[in-house]
Structure formats: C-alpha cells, structure tokens
Amino acid sequence: MAGLFISFEGGEGCGKSTQIRTLNESLQAAGHKVVQTREPGGTPLGEAIRNLLQHDEVGEGMSPEAELLLFTASRAQHARALIQPAIDAGQIVLCDRYLDSTSVYQGVARQIDPVSVDTINQFAIGQTLPDLTILIDLDPTVGMERVKARSGGKLDRMEQEAIEFFEAVRAGYLKAAAADPQRFLVVNGDQSIEAIQAEIWEAVEILLPTAH
Numbered sequence: 001m002a003g004l005f006i007s008f009e010g011g012e013g014c015g016k017s018t019q020i021r022t023l024n025e026s027l028q029a030a031g032h033k034v035v036q037t038r039e040p041g042g043t044p045l046g047e048a049i050r051n052l053l054q055h056d057e058v059g060e061g062m063s064p065e066a067e068l069l070l071f072t073a074s075r076a077q078h079a080r081a082l083i084q085p086a087i088d089a090g091q092i093v094l095c096d097r098y099l100d101s102t103s104v105y106q107g108v109a110r111q112i113d114p115v116s117v118d119t120i121n122q123f124a125i126g127q128t129l130p131d132l133t134i135l136i137d138l139d140p141t142v143g144m145e146r147v148k149a150r151s152g153g154k155l156d157r158m159e160q161e162a163i164e165f166f167e168a169v170r171a172g173y174l175k176a177a178a179a180d181p182q183r184f185l186v187v188n189g190d191q192s193i194e195a196i197q198a199e200i201w202e203a204v205e206i207l208l209p210t211a212h
C-alpha cells in the first residue's frame with residue numbers, strides 16, 4: 001500500500017524544521033512509520049552536495065545555473081534512493097524543502113528562465129510528487145531575525161542574500177500556492193508553535209493511511 005509524501009516549504013526561519021519534528025513525533029505516536037528528510041541532502045550524495053551549496057568555500061561565486069543543477073542533482077538522487085522507495089513501502093515521508101524551493105529560489109528570486117527551471121525540476125523528480133505541500137508563510141524580516149538569533153549571527157551562503165531576495169521568495173511561494181490549491185496548505189508562520197502544529201495536524205490527519 002502506498003504511503004504519503006508531505007513536503008514543507010517557506011523562507012528562512014519560518015519554522016519548518018520545528019513543525020516537521022513535532023509532526024513526526026505525533027505520527028509515530030499514532031503508529032505510523034515515518035521517514036524525516038531534507039533538501040538539499042537526504043542521501044550521502046545529497047549531503048555532500050549540500051555542503052558544496054552552503055558551506056564549502058569552492059561554492060563561493062557559483063553561477064545561478066550551477067546552483068540550480070546542484071540542487072536538482074541532490075533531488076534526483078533523493079527521490080529515487082530514499083523518497084519513492086519509502087512511499088512504495090507504505091511509509092510517511094516528511095521532507096524539509098522539495099521541488100518548490102527550486103521553482104521559487106532559482107526560478108523567481110535568481111530569475112533563471114522558469115521554463116528551464118521547470119523542465120530540469122520535472123526531470124529530477126520523475127514521478128515523485130508530494131501529496132501535500134505545507135507552506136509556512138512568514139515575513140522574511142521576522143524569519144531572518146530568528147535565524148540570526150539561533151546562529152549567533154553566523155550566516156551560510158544562501159542566508160547572506162539581501163532582504164529583497166527573501167521578499168521575492170515569499171511572493172514566489174504565495175503565487176505557487178495560489179496556482180495549485182489542491183496540493184498546497186498555506187499556514188501563517190507568525191503564530192505560536194502550537195497553533196501552527198494544530199493547523200498542520202488537521203490537514204494531515206485526513207490523509208493518513210491506516211496505521212500498521
């Protein structure tokens with residue numbers, strides 16, 4: 001029996017990781033098998049690509065096109081080696097970022113031709129599309145304050161972009177969600193962790209496969 005694939009999207013510091021952790025705990029407590037993963041990353045190859053994209057100094061000055069191909073290379077491996085096998089095994093996959101991150105960060109904020117981004121993205125994911133995408137919407141100024149407070153001011157390569165970049169990201173996400181309301185749930189990220197958790201649980205509960 002096929003499982004369930006839920007992706008989480010949103011700008012920096014919107015609270016995705018926090019919500020994925022608590023949703024994972026609730027699902028496991030209800031008897032479900034859960035795979036929690038992230039992008040870029042999720043496989044040994046993906047984690048090596050993540051390091052190139054975020055931390056390694058060889059990544060400094062990388063072209064937007066190289067960046068696009070690295071994010072989607074990580075995704076191609078992730079979809080085939082981890083996500084699709086877990087869905088096929090009846091598990092619930094919770095993924096911190098997936099294809100919409102590329103559409104929005106590379107297609108909208110980096111302004112790479114969206115048709116090319118879409119073609120490359122579709123090639124990377126094959127048939128592995130989320131059943132539900134939870135967009136946690138938050139003013140990027142608030143999100144970046146949270147990120148800075150967490151890291152003591154130390155920012156990775158992407159986090160060093162200007163606020164206008166993250167405003168474009170936010171607008172891109174809201175447009176993507178409006179274009180595909182069947183797949184997206186938009187949640188206001190400027191609420192308590194518990195309030196966000198309750199909204200997410202309500203949407204996830206009705207999709208759950210029978211626990212086994």
Ligand code: T5A
Pocket residue numbers: 010011012013014015016017018019039040071072096097098099101102103105106146147150158159189190191192193196
């Ligand atoms: N990227 C990624 C692309 O450009 N293209 C792609 O295709 C992909 C896949 C990845 C970067 O790569 C880019 C996007 C990103 O720039 P990352 O290191 O994985 O970056 O980081 P993010 O995904 O941005 O995640 P963050 O860790 O920055 O933020 P989260 O996970 O959204 O937030 P979280 O839960 O860690 O919370 C941040 C802080 O806020 C607090 C938490 O305790 C934490 O301290 N918090 C709240 N505070 C108040 N109220 C709430 N409701 C709160 N919820 C959490």
